[in-house]
Amino acid sequence: MNRRGFLKTASAAAIVPVIPGCGGPAVMPATDVPVSSFGAESTAEEVTEGIDLTGKIAVVTGCNSGIGFETMRVLALRGAYVIGTGRTLEKAEAACALVKGITTPVQMELSDYDSIVKCAELIRSMNSPIDMLICNAGMRGAERELVHGLEKHFVVNHLGHFILVNRLLDRLYFSWQGRVVVVGSWAAYRSAPEEGIQFDDLRATRDYSASQAYAHSKLANVLFSYELARLLKGTRITSNSLHPGVINTNIARNVSPILRAGFGLLTRLSGKTIEEGAATSCYVATSPRLGATSGEYFEDCNAVTVLGDNHMHDREQASRLWLVSEQLTQDYLVELKRPDWSEFENGLRKKRAN
């Protein structure tokens, strides 16, 4: 075992009881998905090396911090035009200003549905296809909070992106091969409630725990992506979710000082750097080998299947979550019409005969 492997095992053993989401079921490579040579130590720059994204358009939510910033930076470095969202325009502007390449900052607060609609309308007004829609923004809170009468993690991490994707999806149809990439977490199968999505308690009135509420919302991310992939079957758009790794970003800003210290120690000893943390997002968003891969869940730049009892590929819960999410956000959704693919050639709408 090399030094990193040893530290990984030792530190995980020491901190597992403190940090939710550590330890847990084994994963194995998913079948029928191209295997990449990249892994836990690959960086976003490495996985995109040689990929020319000139002319491609990406939307990255939560572009001002951590994994989102690095994702935006590397996609722009490879030539993509990146629209980066921040909770305030100032934050998005400051992040975009630090990036070499073409970027546009946009304001979007995921707990404010009107702001999501405004953001989507602004992006739509650019009248361009979207090649990559990276749902990266996320929060991990502390005390129980309700937004729109629902538990806050569920609203911010899941329902907010549900609305955004709904309102931008037709722009992905106009790309040669649009990709929705949902940044979930392995907490979805390590710390989410055993029964999966709490359809009868979306206000989290029972035994609230912030880490479980976070994990619950991350399971919603994975199931959302899974169901979206099913609904998009037969189109060129793909949808995949992922765990970025354990990375010392601002995500732990709201946890208790003890947990935060444990998180800091864990990430120092065995976690990923931010450059490594953005690798799986960038790989799934750009790899030419994944053009037909949809409905998968990735860790360390490879699609995996999680062994044991979990809800990662629970078709019934995924469909139910979709319906419930539609009901909960119906005033903010647009009707989705699937284009007629016979009208398209090489991703472009054919000229009409007359």
Ligand SMILES: NC(=O)c1ccc[n+]([C@@H]2O[C@H](COP(=O)([O-])OP(=O)(O)OC[C@H]3O[C@@H](n4cnc5c(N)ncnc54)[C@H](OP(=O)(O)O)[C@@H]3O)[C@@H](O)[C@H]2O)c1
């Ligand atoms: N770091 C990890 O170990 C880890 C592990 C598994 C999964 N993840 C996932 O990775 C993603 C990125 O997280 P990160 O680690 O890079 O954390 P981060 O540094 O805290 O970045 C999170 C981003 O999301 C934004 N955000 C938070 N609440 C928002 C809201 N209500 N509306 C709009 N944007 C909001 C943040 O904006 P502000 O800066 O303005 O708050 C920030 O831009 C998240 O989805 C997280 O769940 C992270």
